[in-house]
Amino acid sequence: MRTNRHIALCRKFLEQINAYRRMEHKQVDKNRDRLVRLLNIACPDLADEEIMEVIDIGIASELVEEWLANGYGPGETHKITKDVNDRLEDISNIKYTINELSKLNIELSDMINRQQARLDTITVC
DSSP states (O other), X not given: OHHHHHHHHHHHHHHHHHHHHHHHHHXXXXXXXXXXXXXXXXXXXXXXXXXXXXXXXXXXXXXXXXXXXXXXXXXXXXXXXXXXXXXXXXXXXXXXXXXXXXXXXXXXXHHHHHHHHHHHHHHHO
């Protein structure tokens, strides 16, 4: 009985972690799509692979600043640049959180396996 409850709780917890990870991935994708659209406007000559590389290495804000300096006023430039930097920071934070959750998930899995072994030993006795 305890074993079944333990297994059910572990599964439910892992489902919640996975749901959270899916939501984070969705948010990363949403932020990335917005940056891609902005970079397509700012640098129409960049290929999709180059845009993804620019986002991954974190120089999207410099490209957007250069584009904005050529056609917008300083107030608008600052606003859009801040938006791009905020999105890049969000993507970075979410990636960090996903990595931390992955580590936590692995540790939790190890703990569950060790506890299951103990429960099996107790059940046998």
